[in-house]
Amino acid sequence: MPTIIACFKWVIDEAYIRRGFSGDLDFSSVDYKISDYDRNAIEEAVRLKGSHGGSVIAMTVGTPEATKGVKDALSRGPDQACFIADADFNKLEPSQTAAILADVIRSRIVNYDLILCGEGSSDLYAQQVGARLAEHLEIPCISFVQKVDIDGGQVVAERRVEEGIEIVAAPLPALVTVLPEINVPRIPGVKDTLTASKKPVMTIRKGDLAPLGGARLQTVGMTAARMDRICEKFGTEAAEITRFVDALRKKAVIS
Amino acid sequence: MDFKLTEEQELIRKNMREFAEKYVDPIAVEIDENSRHPAELFQKLAEGDWLGMPIPVEYGGAGADYLTHVIAVEELSRSCASTGFTVSIHVGIAAMLILLFGNEQQKQKYLIPLAKGQNLGAFVLTEPGAGTDIMAATTTAVLDGNDYVLNGTKTFTSNGPTGGTYLVFAWTDKAAGRKGMSAFIIPRDTPGMKAGEHFNKMGLRSSQTSEMVFKDCRTPRENLLGKEGAGLAMAMTGFDHGRTGIAAQSVGILQAALDESIRYSKERVQFGAPIARQQAISWMIADMATDLAAARFLTYHAAWLKDQQQPFSKEASMAKLFASEAAMRHTIKAVQIQGGYGYCKGAKVERLMRDAKITEIYEGTSEAQRMIISGNVLR
Numbered sequence: 054m055p056t057i058i059a060c061f062k063w064v065i066d067e068a069y070i071r072r073g074f075s076g077d078l079d080f081s082s083v084d085y086k087i088s089d090y091d092r093n094a095i096e097e098a099v100r101l102k103g104s105h106g107g108s109v110i111a112m113t114v115g116t117p118e119a120t121k122g123v124k125d126a127l128s129r130g131p132d133q134a135c136f137i138a139d140a141d142f143n144k145l146e147p148s149q150t151a152a153i154l155a156d157v158i159r160s161r162i163v164n165y166d167l168i169l170c171g172e173g174s175s176d177l178y179a180q181q182v183g184a185r186l187a188e189h190l191e192i193p194c195i196s197f198v199q200k201v202d203i204d205g206g207q208v209v210a211e212r213r214v215e216e217g218i219e220i221v222a223a224p225l226p227a228l229v230t231v232l233p234e235i236n237v238p239r240i241p242g243v244k245d246t247l248t249a250s251k252k253p254v255m256t257i258r259k260g261d262l263a264p265l266g267g268a269r270l271q272t273v274g275m276t277a278a279r280m281d282r283i284c285e286k287f288g289t290e291a292a293e294i295t296r297f298v299d300a301l302r303k304k305a306v307i308s
Numbered sequence: 309m310d311f312k313l314t315e316e317q318e319l320i321r322k323n324m325r326e327f328a329e330k331y332v333d334p335i336a337v338e339i340d341e342n343s344r345h346p347a348e349l350f351q352k353l354a355e356g357d358w359l360g361m362p363i364p365v366e367y368g369g370a371g372a373d374y375l376t377h378v379i380a381v382e383e384l385s386r387s388c389a390s391t392g393f394t395v396s397i398h399v400g401i402a403a404m405l406i407l408l409f410g411n412e413q414q415k416q417k418y419l420i421p422l423a424k425g426q427n428l429g430a431f432v433l434t435e436p437g438a439g440t441d442i443m444a445a446t447t448t449a450v451l452d453g454n455d456y457v458l459n460g461t462k463t464f465t466s467n468g469p470t471g472g473t474y475l476v477f478a479w480t481d482k483a484a485g486r487k488g489m490s491a492f493i494i495p496r497d498t499p500g501m502k503a504g505e506h507f508n509k510m511g512l513r514s515s516q517t518s519e520m521v522f523k524d525c526r527t528p529r530e531n532l533l534g535k536e537g538a539g540l541a542m543a544m545t546g547f548d549h550g551r552t553g554i555a556a557q558s559v560g561i562l563q564a565a566l567d568e569s570i571r572y573s574k575e576r577v578q579f580g581a582p583i584a585r586q587q588a589i590s591w592m593i594a595d596m597a598t599d600l601a602a603a604r605f606l607t608y609h610a611a612w613l614k615d616q617q618q619p620f621s622k623e624a625s626m627a628k629l630f631a632s633e634a635a636m637r638h639t640i641k642a643v644q645i646q647g648g649y650g651y652c653k654g655a656k657v658e659r660l661m662r663d664a665k666i667t668e669i670y671e672g673t674s675e676a677q678r679m680i681i682s683g684n685v686l687r
Binding site: 084125128246247249250 | 319355370
């Protein structure tokens with residue numbers, strides 16, 4: 054029976070970011086959530102467990118305040134969590150996150166079969182962690198997956214690619230990054246939330262890990278996207294309608 | 309002093325918000341317009357344990373505290389005040405009174421299905437001639453052999469047409485005054501008990517309200533809740549819980565009014581700028597936000613006292629009085645901010661304004677709350 058690891062990131066819920074009149078971003082009253090596609094990854098892991106048995110470990114790297122995220126993840130069905138926490142882990146780069154996850158999986162979770170990650174995170178959407186983690190662990194990585202199943206010793210997945218749908222298989226252990234189309238994540242019930250904190254959590258500190266490489270990215274600034282409203286009036290004569298169509302074409306509303 | 313909710317309470321609020329946005333918002337206008345009880349929505353609420361939140365797990369509930377229940381009622385009411393109220397009366401009063409005063413047999417038979425959301429609970433007290441003056445009630449229950457026989461007419465029974473388990477209050481000994489009323493658990497389809505037609509109300513339209521007529525309605529002695537003569541005291545306990553629920557419903561309405569006012573006033577441009585920049589508008593919103601914070605603190609405090617097993621009757625009345633009047637006051641302002649658009653059907657604020665009015669009336673009018681509070685502080 055498979056052991057499945059579902060990785061998730063505890064991110065700022067963008068619905069709480071407020072935009073000032075001057076375009077500045079106000080993070081003073083933000084709340085956090087499990088990154089959207091990672092909810093799909095957790096849901097899929099739990100669904101696979103429902104079909105094949107086994108167990109699900111929810112795993113995250115974050116600051117010690119992310120305990121709420123661990124409970125949130127556990128309320129969605131995993132059996133246990135692995136929480137890699139340090140106050141310094143608030144601005145990790147994808148390469149660092151992948152290295153930390155790989156270190157923990159290699160050293161502490163020896164017999165895993167499948168790792169599920171969201172295709173990208175709701176905040177950065179760099180799409181790096183899944184692929185890098187597979188590379189560290191030297192296991193196959195299947196990305197852009199909208200359907201997945203375990204069949205004997207292999208994982209079979211439907212990838213949504215530009216030209217259509219690609220069906221691929223890889224031997225286990227493997228890593229799969231999922232698209233939101235793969236499932237509809239549950240809304241945990243009251244009991245699910247209240248019993249989540251009774252599930253086992255393995256907490257790992259920075260000191261327990263191999264030394265981390267330094268950060269290479271630097272945030273220079275952050276502003277809200279601007280949406281300018283332009284009001285232009287058109288008449289009903291033929292020439293005006295031509296001008297109207299031209300205007301839409303110039304703005305790429307029609308082609 | 310700790311103003312912080314637990315992580316579980318915060319997550320449950322978030323989950324209820326997501327539930328309400330996904331399942332309640334899309335039907336809120338329709339169920340209001342058609343005055344319809346959304347049975348399919350209550351099925352989903354039951355699946356998520358939302359209909360038995362503060363009832364212990366061994367009795368079919370989720371085992372949450374009362375504050376968690378209040379937070380969920382608030383979030384639900386933010387999307388639909390009718391739905392929030394139906395949950396509140398079902399579990400906050402009906403199921404809660406069976407938990408507090410029922411014997412083990414009654415809990416097994418009636419509380420477990422209620423907490424699991426298999427049927428809805430109703431609180432049957434008000435009569436055509438007995439609103440705030442509950443002593444003027446005339447419904448009687450006479451012991452005949454091993455049965456009580458009920459006769460009388462009740463009105464404004466929430467969950468009347470849709471209920472499955474009714475807590476009915478009737479005189480077993482009118483001469484005994486406040487110690488002469490008793491409460492009975494009567495299941496739906498008991499011969500002699502009949503729910504009338506659903507009332508066509510101004511607001512809270514999808515919450516089902518009707519008369520309940522009792523004509524030689526026989527109920528076995530085992531359905532007496534608590535002791536004979538303890539009915540009024542139990543009803544008052546029910547009101548303490550229920551008023552905290554109405555306060556939460558009012559907070560939800562008020563939050564929705566604030567959400568709508570902020571959204572609209574930032575989008576609506578008049579005189580070349582969003583109307584939120586007009587002091588006349590921004591001050592309305594400031595008052596709304598301030599009263600919302602105050603109403604929420606009063607409400608959570610009442611629920612917290614209940615969870616600490618301390619008396620919370622006065623605090624429940626204060627929370628209900630303040631929150632309901634604030635909801636009414638500010639939903640009128642929310643309509644004002646949206647002008648003609650807010651006055652049209654389909655605008656959320658017009659529904660909020662209609663729904664807010666009942667919060668000043670039911671489970672004790674504002675006047676009744678002032679009687680209770682003044683009676684408490686002038687003691």
